[in-house]
Amino acid sequence: MKKINSIYIVTIGLVILLLLMYNRLKTDSAFFYGFSENKETEISHNRDVVIEKILVTTGQEVKKGDLLMLVKNTVLPVKINELELKKEVINANTQQDIKEIKYKISDLRFTKLNKLNEITAKINELNKETELNKILFEGLKSIEHKHDSSKTAGQIQLEYLKERLTTIAQNYNQEIAFQQELLRNISSPSKIEKEIIDTEIEKYKDEQKRLYIYAPSDGIVGSILCKEKENISAFTTLMGFYQMKPTLVKGFVHESLLLHVKVGDKFEVSSSMHPEHKVIGKVIGLGSRIVEIPQRLRKMPDYKTYGREVLIRIPQDNMFLQKERVMLESLNDD
Numbered sequence: 001m002k003k004i005n006s007i008y009i010v011t012i013g014l015v016i017l018l019l020l021m022y023n024r025l026k027t028d029s030a031f032f033y034g035f036s037e038n039k040e041t042e043i044s045h046n047r048d049v050v051i052e053k054i055l056v057t058t059g060q061e062v063k064k065g066d067l068l069m070l071v072k073n074t075v076l077p078v079k080i081n082e083l084e085l086k087k088e089v090i091n092a093n094t095q096q097d098i099k100e101i102k103y104k105i106s107d108l109r110f111t112k113l114n115k116l117n118e119i120t121a122k123i124n125e126l127n128k129e130t131e132l133n134k135i136l137f138e139g140l141k142s143i144e145h146k147h148d149s150s151k152t153a154g155q156i157q158l159e160y161l162k163e164r165l166t167t168i169a170q171n172y173n174q175e176i177a178f179q180q181e182l183l184r185n186i187s188s189p190s191k192i193e194k195e196i197i198d199t200e201i202e203k204y205k206d207e208q209k210r211l212y213i214y215a216p217s218d219g220i221v222g223s224i225l226c227k228e229k230e231n232i233s234a235f236t237t238l239m240g241f242y243q244m245k246p247t248l249v250k251g252f253v254h255e256s257l258l259l260h261v262k263v264g265d266k267f268e269v270s271s272s273m274h275p276e277h278k279v280i281g282k283v284i285g286l287g288s289r290i291v292e293i294p295q296r297l298r299k300m301p302d303y304k305t306y307g308r309e310v311l312i313r314i315p316q317d318n319m320f321l322q323k324e325r326v327m328l329e330s331l332n333d334d
Contacts, residue, residue: 041241102183123165129154226239269328
């Protein structure tokens with residue numbers, strides 16, 4: 001009988017203890033647990049790209065502007081190759097034109113020399129005939145010399161050949177000079193065209209560099225969701241990126257304290273392991289439904305409890321680690 005009474009007494013004591021603990025949960029101030037969380041950014045691209053090289057690993061700390069990933073657009077290399085080919089064609093055409101003009105100048109000089117030599121030979125032959133006739137004429141003592149102002153056929157032909165010699169030389173010299181001037185200027189149009197092409201190539205190369213993925217701020221590389229040589233569609237997440245320090249705290253307020261927390265309330269946020277590390281945060285969001293509070297964030301871990309999710313923004317200048325458990329205590333007067 002005494003043994004039964006002892007069991008009743010222990011049972012009643014446990015019930016009273018549980019009632020006290022439950023009552024404490026219900027009447028406790030707006031105090032609950034949460035965990036610090038780095039803001040995650042999903043890095044993607046607005047164009048279809050091919051992953052050329054990944055330069056970082058998950059968990060790596062990087063500085064703002066660090067190169068994270070080399071990517072390329074499949075269209076840009078084709079455009080660059082087309083322009084390079086066009087420039088090579090221009091070079092080839094220019095060299096061919098130069099070659100043809102040089103050949104023409106050489107041919108003009110050769111033809112000029114042959115024609116001038118031919119006329120000069122005729123002039124020399126006529127001069128010899130004229131001298132011979134003069135000697136023969138002077139040797140005829142019996143013939144009376146009469147002054148005749150008219151030109152002989154030989155003299156007329158000689159004058160014609162000399163004029164012809166001058167005219168041919170001038171004509172060929174003018175044509176050769178024209179071709180030489182053309183040769184000097186032939187590269188100018190192609191040079192301008194090649195400069196335009198080079199400008200376009202540089203524009204596409206700069207656009208290619210802008211496709212590279214850079215760190216948007218100081219932070220930590222999250223999950224990498226792609227691999228090298230993989231074709232990625234536009235706006236597909238390539239990797240996660242976290243800020244260096246947590247800027248958010250996610251907590252769960254017990255359902256009995258729902259009326260004690262609202263958007264805009266201020267909370268003291270302190271580390272559960274290092275209470276001296278603390279900052280002031282502000283509630284920026286509340287969950288839309290009641291959910292089971294994670295065991296790690298329960299005041300009594302072995303008992304399932306339910307509550308509402310609370311999102312609190314904290315200053316970036318803090319000592320918390322990613323996913324560190326923190327204590328949240330209201331600073332608002334009820």
